[in-house]
Amino acid sequence: MLLASILNNDLLSANVTTNNDLPPTGLTYENYPPLKDVYKDYFSFGIFGKGEMEGLLYNYASYTPGNEMKPENTQREKGTFTYTSADNAMKNYSDRNRDMLFYGHTLAWHSQTPTWMWDAPPARYDQPGEFDRETALENLNTHIENVLGYYGSRIEGIDVVNEAIGDSNPDDWKASLAKGEGWYMALGWEWVELAFLKAAEVVDSNGWDVKLIYNDFGLDSPDKARVVYEMVKDINEKYRGVRPNGKPLIEVIGMQGHYSLFTKAQEVEDSIKLFAKLPGVKVHVTEMDIALPPGELTAEKENNQGMKYAELFQIYRNYAAGPANTTGNSKVIESVKLAGVRDVRTGWKGGEFAMPYDYDGKAKEALLGILYPEEFLATHEYMDTNTEEQVQIDGVYVYDTGKGDRWSGANIILGSDASQWPWSTAGEDGKIAFIPEKDATYRLTFNYTAKGTTSIRVRWINDNSNGGYTSADGVNVNTYQYSANEVAKHIPAYFNSGMVNMGSYTLTTEIKLDGSQPTDGLIGNIAIRGGGGGNAFSINWIKVEKIGTNEDPDTLLVNWPKGIDDEDPVEEKPPVDDKDPIDEKPPVDSDNSVDGEAPIDSEDPVDREDSIDNKDPMNMEDSIDSEDPDDGEKLPDTATYTFNSLVFGMMLLLVGLLLIFTKRKLKQ
Secondary structure, three states: OHHHHHHHHHHHHHHHHHHHOOOOOOOOHHHOOOHHHHOOOOOEEEEEOOOOHHHHHHHOOEEEOOOOOOHHHHOOOOOOOOOHHHHHHHHHHHHHOOOOEEEEEEEEOOOOOOHHHHOOOOOOOOOOOOOOHHHHHHHHHHHHHHHHHHHOOOOOEEEEEEOOEOOOOOOOHHHHEOOOOHHHHHHHHHHHHHHHHHHHHHHHHHOOOOEEEEEEOOOOOHHHHHHHHHHHHHHHHHOOOOOHHHOOOOOEEEEEEEEEOOOOHHHHHHHHHHHOOOOOOEEEEEEEEEEOOOOOOOHHHHHHHHHHHHHHHHHHHHOEOOOOOOOOOOOOEEEEEEOOOEOOOOOOOOOOOOOOEOOOOOEOHHHHHHHOHHHHHHHOOOOOOOOOOOOOEOOEEEEOHHHOOOOOEEEEOOOOOOOOOOOOOOOOOOOOOOOOOOOEEEEEEEEEEEOOOOOEEEEEEOOOOOOOEOHHHHHHOOOOEEEOOOEEOOOOEEEEEOOOOOOEEEEEEEEEEOOOOOOOOOOOEEEEEEHHHOOOEEEEEEEEEEOOOOOOOOEEEEEEOOOOOOOOOOOOOOOHHHOOOOOOOOOOOOOOOOOOOOOOOOOOHHHOOOHHHHOOOOOOOOOOOOOOHHHHHOOOOHHHHHHHHHHHHHHHHHHHHHHHHHHHHHHO
16 A cells, blocks of 8 residues: 555656656745756846745845845934844854855835935924935935945945836936935935945945945836936946946846736846946846735636746846856846745735745745746746626726736725816726815725735825825825724825734724815825735725714715715625634744834835836745756756656565465465
């Protein structure tokens, strides 16, 4: 019976490898070649943010902190620099792997930065509180001098500026910079080059070879890619000859790879080809993940994710800077960094199955797509998945990645008549939910189920896209924070506490619309978005009411999905499998965030621009050196091994039967 069981398992393995010419999924990391070894002759293979330790050390050659080096963590209070978190992370990895390389993230960014740095009101530290240019520039220079001065001798490169682009205008990169964000408001469009000039001064004066990187999301969008191309081109030409040895001021473009099944591989390749035209500029793929619709990880979803990873890594190989690239294409990609190790239930991309290993550390099709892109594409094809049509209510647009949409959230269109409500824009169909009245107070109530995303933002947007946020909304997006049981009195509102995965919650915001703000201010259409970059949630129902005055009753204006004639909201959905969400224990690798901080970059990459147009807003031994680098590209010859085992097993069985037959004959 034991022999029969072994033979059966061998037959199954032989069938898998013979049909697909690929090893099976479902095994732990040590059963596959390390990613860093497979790609070491193409580019450096690294990780952005943290992840399960053993798989991280086995697979990744470099580490970039997700949160530990951001301004709010290195200088929360003016003049007090703290490096403990990043130091400890680097030590944890370097103690286990002396060859681990390190990168920095980030020096200058609009988010996760204390507002006093750009001198935003209210005034602090005897600053004027008026976005004073002189004060802000001094703060910027001091921060870069200290943080880069501290880490410069230990890192390979650093994201000097992160996510500076707002609405993309390919004809004017300066006009495309996000204007409602602190550094721009204090320093104007020059803030990007000012940050790079100071970083170059620190690096060059110390003789360090630290790559200076501009990092941004959505660079597979043709318009946004063109904006970044023109920005880097202009700045590098302006400061040609400033740095020693002919180095450009901006040496690397970091393409954040926050992708989905809707990402077009051809657009990714087109952007890489465009950036390759910049003299002396390389490309790093940073923060890469491919999110799936939340809910169940079906075979179709897993297969399609493997296809997308394979398509992209085939492109990365074709433009790799290393000697293994023999295509004749531009050799520009020096590094690729995934945003984790395993799938996580909460935190960055929680519930969206974005990584090559599942919750339990077992390999998915995605890992095979990364390891063997050519073979995977030759033996797989995309599978159809079912999608559901949205319930139609005028001026209310609800999206759910779990139902096949590109992103999760909702837009509520307030009006399109500039004479009545100047700062709202109707959707493509021209329909609106309602026209607000000046000085009236409105209550927005909605119920959602967390499927990985346990924080929600209510925001102001200019249009019906998944971006187009008003400038003041961008400035205050993290300012007004609430618990799930509180009533928000401001938009933007950030509900970021009191909620757990797979729970359902009703959130309420009450706001008086006085209409007095400027056109680039707070007033616009209302949006419901995931906080911290999350797409893994479902909106169950939405109500908007005009609050009555004196003894007037409240007036129901929006009731999705049932409509205005049925005032009873949809019954709240219980947590999946009727589990008590409070008792649900998180997995070991349950979060890519650091010490409860916002995971990775707190703005969702689809949270800043339209995801459709944009592509698309956190213990092992040393690495194995004994493998032949050429072997990293060869598939395991498991079919031959299985066949030999089968033959040997059959021989043993025949010998056993022969012995039994002989023994009986002798007895006779």
